[in-house]
Amino acid sequence: MERGFKLLSSLVLSSTLLTTASIAAGGDGALDKVMKARGLSEADVVRAAKTYNPTGVHDKYLAFSSGGQSGQVLVYGVPSMRLLKYIAVFTPEPWQGYGFDEESKKVLDQGKIRGKDITWGDTHHPALSETDAKADGKWLIINDKANPRIAVIDLSDFETKQIVVNPVFKSEHGGSFFTQDSEWIIEAAQYAAPFDNNYHPIEDYKESYRGGVTMWKFDPKHGRIQEKDSYTIELPPYMQDLSDAGKKVSHGWGFTNSFNSEMYTGGIEVGMPPNEAGMSRNDTDYLHVYNWKKLAELAKDPKNVKVINGHRVVPMDIAVKNDALFLIPEPKSPHGVDVDPTGEYIVVCGKLDTHASVYSFSKIQTLIKNKDYAGTDPYGIPILDMKKALHGQLELGLGPLHNQYSPIDGEIYTSLYVDSQVVKWNFKTLKVLDRVNVHYNIGHLAGMESNTADPQGEYIIALNKLSIDRFNNVGPLHPQNHQLIDISGNKMDLLVDMPIPLGEPHDVVTIRASKLHPKVRYEMGTNSRTEQISEGKTLAGQERIERKGNDVKVYATLVRSHINPERITVNKGDNVTIYMTNLERAEDETHGFTVDNYNVHASVEPGKVATVKFKADLEGVFPYYCTEFCSALHLEMMGYLMVKDPNKKYESAQKLKMATMSKEQLNAEYDKTVAVNKATDDVIQSVVKFLKENHFEKHEVVKNLVTDALDQYGKIPEQKKLSDAAIKEGDFEKAVLFENMIWQYMVKTADVGIRAKDLLVKFVATKQSPEAARGEVAFNEGGCSGCHVIGKVSSGPDLTGVLGRHENGAKWVADFIKNPKEKFEDPYVKAMIDYFNLRMPDQNMKDEEVKNIIEYLKWVDSNANLF
Incomplete structure (x- = not known):
């Protein structure tokens, strides 16, 4: 019945599209002309329509693809097959600042192996977290085949939050797979190797080399692997391969296949047959069946584990003695092992066999219960009889590899590598239903949530290793090809090709987009990697530069269209740390940051704090700027890092200029400098007056700031004496220099004094209502203070008294905050835009936040005399 409805739906769609084509052909014939010009059939037009998303229309599914040797993850939409994002995982990614800012460096540092930096990865098998064996859209994990590691990606922001190194494996392929409630992650070794880090000759292969399966304990609430609670199951030195976790009736069990049950070790360089011959002699290899739930309990007792490299390992004999580890023969050189949605059937494909083998979990359990063994392997592990464990086998074709399930009972799709096909068959009735050719040499295939208990059907993606002639020639290194196949009807229909220019994209998992709920901005001041408020959180007005010896810390903000501060002066050899807070609240208003020539970069999304550190080892002047085109004044969003050598004496350009000036010009320059100092x-005096009138001495923290300010101010009289003496001698050039020094002290005094004043305001102003206090937080964290500074004109107008500038001022301001564009043509607003050369952005304030900001502005007005 379900298949009938899907077929009818497909026919209706096709009919509608063909009718549309007929109408177009009968009208101006535009579609007919396009079809003829490009040689398109009606079927081509239908296929194009099935994958086309008009502008603004979103995909139903998202696909997460391994990025292979890039060490990353790719995200694209289905059915559009539009590439949406790279997720930086194991290797640096410049656009996102991954590996360039300090927060992401700490994540990458987790991936060091024995203290060694690993700067590349080979991502292979992504997996989505599950609840009750269904994808829940919270976490994504992926393994690194080249360097046995697992990474955890948070799907609330699509960022990598944790990397864990396997302490006993030297390589792996069979990771990563969640158990049905995401409480554990399965990671299987690939090439057998000693668990310790010592040298062992290859002649000791059977005695000293080992395979294994690591069960990583996972916290699905916080999305972190808990290394101390994890353990590894020791296995023989067969080459373990892919795994899958049992679900529903088989929950608590794991299944890992293998190759090289021959335990062959090659030696082509000494005249031995190559590995590919020696590792494929046997007709069968082994499917490992293990009760990870029982083993997890056993691992809690120190008597049941060996500790290797600080990690718990359950020896084979302990697993065997407790009826927790078994082997079942499977067709030679298998690759995929896939548990069906009910957990009853386990399908294994041997790539050197034409058959798919369907094992029955209930039959396996009966054999285990009755201790009905066909024998043991050389390590004493019980071997279950293959025929007794099988539900059945079916010949599919050449090179069967991987399987995906359908919502239709018993329906399964399998990739055939050698035949370059996807075959649809029924694993219960053991009948082939359909085939479709793909281009070329398919590896994995991905259905929509097809590896869960809730497969959706609709589409299958073929992940083809070769593209050969499918795309424009771009040199000897070709893209690989992901092909979307419509499986909604009786016959599979290949819809579209998608070149993947990042290799080798090994496997894909998919999820309904409706299950994902990523944030559009961070809570203001967030370190996105730890999800905690950063120590570098800086709001507008808090920007500052702090020096302690050779360590310089810069607390900066970014908001359209300026970086504050805009000038940073340090000494050569200083260790510089720059914390950057993006004050934006608007969606998709990311800022980037780099300092030219210093190899640092950060991507700073709204609300995020990113940190860059570097040693100022290059003398000179270096622009820094926003790397993300963010506004009409993007190019003006910049500043200068000025690095001076403290051991050098610099000749002032201003001094050189004065040396060429006439007496009259010097006199004028002196008068101008004195006037600036007077202003x-x-x-300073107005600030001093305010501080005295409001009894600053009663507040210790303000008093300390005033002391610092007066310390700077107290150095001015001596410089003034020297200036006056120079004037008396008629040396205006020297006098100007002394007056410039006075100005330096005044600026330092004013900086500290104004901070003291702003702090004192908090103590002496009328108490804020809870609403006004929340409004001040919203004003600062919402980015308003990036342009508006209470009590002074900044990038935007002073808002003191703003509620009195318009009729029904509170409503006018509230409406402006919620929808600035509506007032851009208002004469008053237009004049402000022209004057400040800025437009008020929409910061997406909630109604409650706007209401509180109005209360804050009322509080400002009631204390206007203090600002």
Whole structure:
């Protein structure tokens, strides 16, 4: 019945599209002309329509593909097959600043092996977290085949949060697979090797080399692997391969296949047959069947484990003695092992055999219960009889590899590598139903949530290793080809090719987009890798540069369209740390940051804090700027890092200029400098007056700041004496230099004094209501303070008294905050835009936040005399 409805739906769609084509052909004939010009059939048009997303329309599914040797993950939509994102995982990725900012460096550092930096990875098998054996959209994990590691990706922001190195494996392929409630992750070794880190000759292969399966304990609430609670099951030195976790009736069990039951070790360089011959002599290899739930309990007792490299290993004899480890013969050189949605059937394909083998979990359990063994392997592991464990076998074709399930009972799809086909068959009735050719040499295939207890059907993606002639020639290194296949009808229909220009994309998992709920911004000041508030969180008005010896810390903010501060001066040899907080609240307003020539970069999404560190070992002047085109004034979003050598004496350009000036010009320069100093001193005196009138001495923290300010101010009289003496001698050039020094002290005084004033305001102003206090937080964390500074004109107008500038001012301001664009043509707003050369951005404030900001502005107005 379900298949009938899907077929009818497909026919209706095709009919509708062909009718549309007929109408177009009968009208201006535009579609007919396109079809003729490009040689398209009606079927081509239908296939194009099935994958086309009009602008703004989103995909139903998201696919997460391994990025192979890039060490990354690719994300694309289905059915559009549009590439959406790279997720940086095991290797640096410049656009996202991954491996360039300090937060992501700490994640990458988790992937060091024995203290060694690993700067590349080979991502292979992604897996989505599950609840009750169904994808829940919370976490994505992926393994590194080249360097046995597992990474955890948070799907709330698509960032890598943890990398864990396997302490006993030297390589792996059979990772990573969640158990049905994401409480454990299965990672199987590949090439057998000693668990310790010592040298062992190859002649000791059977005695000293080992395979294994690591069961990583996972916290699905916080999304972290718990290394101390994890353990490894010791296995013989067969080459373990892919795994799958039991589900539903088989929950608590794991299944890992293998090759090289011959335990052949090659030696082509000494005249032995190559590995590919010696590792394929036997007709069968082994499917490992293990009760990981029982083994997890056994591993809690120190008597049942060996500790190797600080990690718990359950020896084979312990697993065997406790009826927790078994072997079943399987067709030679198998690759995929896939548990069906009910957990009853386990399908294994041997790539050197034409058959798929379907094992029955209930039959396996009966054999175990009755201790009905066909024998043991050389390590004493019980071997179950293959025929007694099988539900059945079916010949599919050449090179069967991997399987995906359908929502239709018994329906399964298998990739045939040699035949370059996907075959649809029924694993219960053991009948082939359909085939479709793909291009070329398919490896994995991916259905929609098809490796869960809730497969969706609709599509299969063929992950082809070769593309040969499918795309434009771009040189000897070709893209690989992911092909989307419609499986909604009786016959499979190949819809579209998708070149993948990042190799080798090994496996894909998919999920309904409706299950994903990624955030569009971070809580203000967040370290995205730890999900905690960063020590470098900086709001507008808090920007500062702090020096302690040779360590310089810069607390900076980024908001359209400026970086604050815009000038940073350090000494050559200083260790510089720059914390950057993106004050934006608008969606998709990312800022980037780099310092030219210093090999640092960060991507700073709204609300995020990113940190860069470097040694200022290059003397000179280096622009820094926003690397993400963010506004019309993007190019103006910049500043200068100025690195001076403290051991050098620099000739002032201003001094050189004065040396060429006439007496009259020097006199004028002196008068101008004195006037600037007078204006600056007026500001200082107004601050001093405010501090005294409001009894700053009663507040210790303010008093300390005032002491610092007066320390700087106290150095001015001596410089003034020297200036006056120079004037008396008629040396205006020297006098100007002394006046410039006075200005330096005044600026330092004003900086500290204004901070003292702002702090004192908090103590002496009327108490804020809870709403006003929340409004101030929203004002600062919402990015308003990036342009508006209360009590002074900054990048935008001073908002003191803003509620009185318009009729029904509170409503006017609230409406403006919620929808700025509607007022851009208002004469008052237009004048402000023209004057400040900035437009008010929509910061996506919630109604409650806007209401609280209005209360905060009322509080500002009631204390206007303090600002």
